[in-house]
């Protein structure tokens with residue numbers, strides 16, 4: 001029996017209900033067979049009045065089979081292209097049937113799923129916020145190769161289609177309707193099939209309803225074809241704008257733009273073939289392998305709870321105490337209240353706590369102004385946050401998160417003062433950026449319930465939480481922190497204790513290598529622009545100005561006090577430069593009188609003092625070496641974290657590096673980078689860099705071990 005259920009009713013309407021093996025429908029071999037068979041059968045059907053494509057799954061259709069895409073390797077181009085054409089053929093035949101074909105979209109249809117919908121003459125979707133429509137292939141380094149690029153361009157016009165294709169925008173049915181991507185919505189699932197049938201009946205004999213716009217004679221692409229003067233400016237500017245955005249590091253958007261323009265230039269069927277060629281090229285690139293591995297497979301692993309201890313019942317947080325209503329505390333209060341959790345936001349004075357709560361008020365007011373939230377809902381969320389200056393208000397909290405100054409004595413003091421207010425099984429989390437959790441836990445009378453919950457700034461935007469287990473942290477405490485992170489809709493990575501954990505420690509090497517290049521006499525602007533050239537969001541010097549050198553100086557002091565300084569990395573140059581900036585020149589970073597740069601009128605200029613002190617016009621380090629130094633330092637530190645057990649899984653290292661540190665997306669994270677760079681080649685390049693620039697580039701032995709095993713970082 002086919003996995004596509006085939007039913008013909010008395011009115012001559014065939015309903016095809018897709019119900020593949022497993023939880024979702026996907027474009028794999030099983031689909032290919034079922035679709036080819038189904039289309040052939042429909043073509044033979046006598047007294048046919050229309051066709052409906054429906055789904056028996058919760059999602060309409062999940063898209064391409066990413067396992068197949070990951071497995072395709074250079075040399076397989078011809079067979080891959082053949083498979084693609086075999087997928088596209090039946091879709092083209094479907095849209096050429098002499099009767100209307102309707103997509104009855106009951107749930108999310110992304111990628112290949114939406115491409116099936118696009119090959120139907122009429123698209124009706126269930127109007128629900130859980131239903132997402134769109135073509136997000138670009139976010140995995142791919143292009144919509146099932147006709148998505150070509151049909152979207154023909155449907156919406158080049159200009160309107162580009163954001164959906166280049167940015168992979170996903171939209172709810174209401175928005176898709178407004179954009180012209182679908183034709184109709186229904187308010188309940190029960191209405192879906194009856195509406196589809198009603199549409200077919202209402203259009204019996206209407207020839208136009210059975211022909212796609214692009215197959216009708218005299219069809220013109222909305223907004224004109226590629227030679228239209230109206231598009232001349234777009235076509236001239238788009239490649240440059242795209243290159244500025246991707247910095248030439250991401251082949252997928254370039255291919256998509258190329259295919260989209262071709263779709264507006266050549267005939268429909270030729271365009272489909274160009275699109276197949278585009279996907280065939282992309283699927284073999286290391287960037288696509290990296291992005292699929294990390295952003296799909298490893299992300300699912302992490303959000304699915306692979307790093308959560310098994311066998312512990314879900315731990316719902318009901319009341320959280322947030323200590324410190326500064327930059328981080330106010331953000332933590334906001335995300336917690338948004339997730340329906342009661343919050344006690346405590347600072348040293350009620351005034352300070354109320355200022356912290358005002359942050360939530362400000363963010364919610366913006367939502368209300370944009371029509372994304374009702375005034376009632378806003379009031380309800382605000383009412384969940386109780387500002388306070390009293391420890392007694394923490395009574396009954398099942399979670400406390402500390403976000404006071406990065407000062408070990410202060411943290412110790414408040415641990416002792418507040419711990420007793422927790423529920424019996426309550427856990428106490430520190431949002432410290434660097435301080436070892438095991439050592440902080442010495443001040444706790446219940447170290448098993450003590451854990452690190454490290455947020456990133458700004459808390460409301462940054463999607464990651466780094467959970468740090470101290471030596472005595474229990475599995476239950478970890479499960480509770482993990483579930484809390486999911487409750488506030490963040491992605492949690494779980495790491496073991498170390499100074500700077502995984503993210504701060506690895507990011508520190510980026511600052512350090514930047515500072516070393518300054519000390520070696522390189523021009524600061526060049527260092528920053530080469531940092532961006534590898535795909536980091538900002539250069540190492542600019543980002544250190546943002547984080548603040550003053551904070552780093554204080555951190556060094558604290559580490560010395562705790563006896564943990566210099567436990568990793570080599571930071572002598574960084575210390576020298578920080579001392580030069582902060583102690584000698586009173587420059588502690590962007591918000592502390594400037595750092596490497598001066599900040600005036602919203603812009604920044606290089607501070608001449610740094611040039612006078614360090615710049616040497618004769619200094620020569622090849623650009624490629626600068627780029628690799630900035631990248632490899634971070635990759636090597638990540639490998640060391642894996643080798644020493646700070647990182648518990650490769651997935652945590654990849655997701656943590658992209659979402660917490662800003663590792664370039666094309667790498668798929670700092671560990672995945674090594675896989676596609678090639679382990680042996682990585683070892684060789686490390687040796688070259690170590691030879692020229694020092695031992696910090698020595699390749700961690702875990703790479704050699706993987707080579708011997710014949711495996712990779714998975």
Ligand code: NAD
Nearest residue numbers: 324325326327328347348403404405406431432433455457
């Ligand atoms: P902040 O200076 O903005 O806020 C600290 C707040 O703590 C202040 O409002 C202060 O009044 C309050 N406070 C001090 N003593 C207190 C006490 N005894 N009880 C209650 N409140 C008290 O600092 P921040 O940037 O929010 O950082 C807080 C913590 O988060 C630090 O440990 C920091 O390392 C960590 N962190 C910061 C970032 C970041 O990007 N800023 C990122 C991750 C982690």
